[in-house]
Amino acid sequence: MSNNINRRGFLKQAGAVVAAGSLPLSLVEIAFGKDSPANFSFAYISDSHITHIKGNEFVRNWDRGLKRAVAEANLLDPRPDFIFYGGDIAQLGKPEELDHGLEILSGLRGDVHYVMGEHDYYLDLGDYWKKQLGPDHYSFDHKGVHFVVLNSILTYDDWTNNKWPTAAERMHQMARLDNPQGSPFMVGDAQRDWLKQDLDKVSKDTPVVVFSHSPIQKIHKGWNFWTDDAEQVQALLKPFSKVTVIYGHVHQIQYNQIGNISFHSAMATAWPWPYPSTYRQVESYLPRLTVEMNRANPFFERDATGWQFINLHTGNVDMSYMLPGNTNRVVAFDTATGKPVDTRYQAVANRIPPQVHY
Numbered sequence: 001m002s003n004n005i006n007r008r009g010f011l012k013q014a015g016a017v018v019a020a021g022s023l024p025l026s027l028v029e030i031a032f033g034k035d036s037p038a039n040f041s042f043a044y045i046s047d048s049h050i051t052h053i054k055g056n057e058f059v060r061n062w063d064r065g066l067k068r069a070v071a072e073a074n075l076l077d078p079r080p081d082f083i084f085y086g087g088d089i090a091q092l093g094k095p096e097e098l099d100h101g102l103e104i105l106s107g108l109r110g111d112v113h114y115v116m117g118e119h120d121y122y123l124d125l126g127d128y129w130k131k132q133l134g135p136d137h138y139s140f141d142h143k144g145v146h147f148v149v150l151n152s153i154l155t156y157d158d159w160t161n162n163k164w165p166t167a168a169e170r171m172h173q174m175a176r177l178d179n180p181q182g183s184p185f186m187v188g189d190a191q192r193d194w195l196k197q198d199l200d201k202v203s204k205d206t207p208v209v210v211f212s213h214s215p216i217q218k219i220h221k222g223w224n225f226w227t228d229d230a231e232q233v234q235a236l237l238k239p240f241s242k243v244t245v246i247y248g249h250v251h252q253i254q255y256n257q258i259g260n261i262s263f264h265s266a267m268a269t270a271w272p273w274p275y276p277s278t279y280r281q282v283e284s285y286l287p288r289l290t291v292e293m294n295r296a297n298p299f300f301e302r303d304a305t306g307w308q309f310i311n312l313h314t315g316n317v318d319m320s321y322m323l324p325g326n327t328n329r330v331v332a333f334d335t336a337t338g339k340p341v342d343t344r345y346q347a348v349a350n351r352i353p354p355q356v357h358y
C-alpha cells in the first residue's frame with residue numbers, strides 16, 4: 001500500500017486474498033455482522049514512549065515515530081470516524097513527556113480516544129493523565145457498535161502503595177521486563193463491577209469492541225504480556241455474539257481467538273519488542289494464531305514498528321498495519337475460508353525466517 005492510504009486501495013488488496021484462495025487455515029474468526037447498521041473505520045496509534053532527556057530535549061526517534069503516525073493518519077481518505085490512542089504516551093510518566101506527546105497528537109485531525117498505559121500511570125498513579133484526558137475507563141456507542149475502554153494496568157494495592165520509597169522508583173520497577181520485583185497487571189474489582197453494569201444495558205447481539213493496554217489474555221507473565229483477571233473479564237464478554245479486544249503494550253503483531261472473543265494487538269510507534277520465544281530461545285509464549293511479523297532489517301531502528309487502520313467496511317475487522325520502511329501487512333477476512341488471514345505471510349513458505357543475533 002502506498003503512503004497515501006485509501007479505503008479503495010485497501011479493499012482491493014483485501015480482495016486479492018480471496019482471489020488467491022490457497023491460503024490455509026485458521027486465524028481469527030471475527031467480529032462484526034454483515035448487517036451492521038453502518039460501516040466505518042478508525043485509526044489506532046499506540047506506545048510512543050516519549051522520553052524526556054532534560055530541559056526541552058526528548059529522545060528524537062520516539063518523537064519521530066509518533067509524528068509519522070500522526071502524519072499518515074491525517075492522509076487517510078476517506079477519513080476514519082475517530083482515532084484511538086492505545087497507551088504509553090510517556091516513558092516514565094512525567095508531565096513533560098505527557099505534554100510533549102499530547103502536543104504531537106494534537107496534530108491529528110479528528111476525535112481521539114485514549115487508553116491508559118503503565119508508563120503513563122506508575123509515577124503519579126494517573127493523576128496528570130486524567131487531568132489532561134479525563135476518565136481512564138468509559139464506554140460509548142457509535143454506529144451500532146458498543147465501545148469500551150478499560151484501564152487494565154492496575155495492580156495490587158500493597159505493591160502500589162507500600163513497597164517503594166519513591167514514586168519514581170515505583171515507575172522504574174514497573175517499566176522493566178523480567179523483573180521479579182514487578183507485579184502483574186489487572187483490571188480489578190471496581191472496574192469489573194462497572195463493566196458488568198455497563199454491559200448489562202447492551203443487547204447481546206450488539207458488536208462490542210474493548211480497548212485495553214495489556215492483553216486481556218495471558219501470554220507471557222515475565223514481560224507482563226498478561227492481565228491477571230483476564231478470565232473474569234472474558235466471562236463478562238462471553239454472552240455477546242461479536243466481541244473484539246484490541247490492545248497495545250506488546251509492541252508487536254499478535255492475534256488470537258478465545259471462544260467468541262477475537263484479540264488483536266496494536267503496533268508501537270517507538271520500538272519493537274522481540275517475540276518472547278525468539279528472545280528466550282525457548283518454547284513459544286505466543287497466542288496460537290499469531291503469525292510472527294517479519295523483521296527484515298534489524299539495523300533499521302523503525303523496523304517492525306508502526307500503527308494500523310482498522311476497517312469495519314466489510315462487516316468484519318480488517319487490520320492494515322503500516323510499517324515504516326518495511327512491507328505493510330494486512331490481516332483481512334477471507335470470505336472463502338470464513339476467517340481472517342495475513343495476506344502475504346500466512347503460508348509458512350512465505351515467511352522470512354527468524355534471524356540470529358549475537
Ligand SMILES: [Fe+2]
Pocket residue numbers: 047049087088117249250251268
Ligand atoms: Fe509500551
Ligand SMILES: [Fe+2]
Pocket residue numbers: 088117118119213248249250
Ligand atoms: Fe505498556
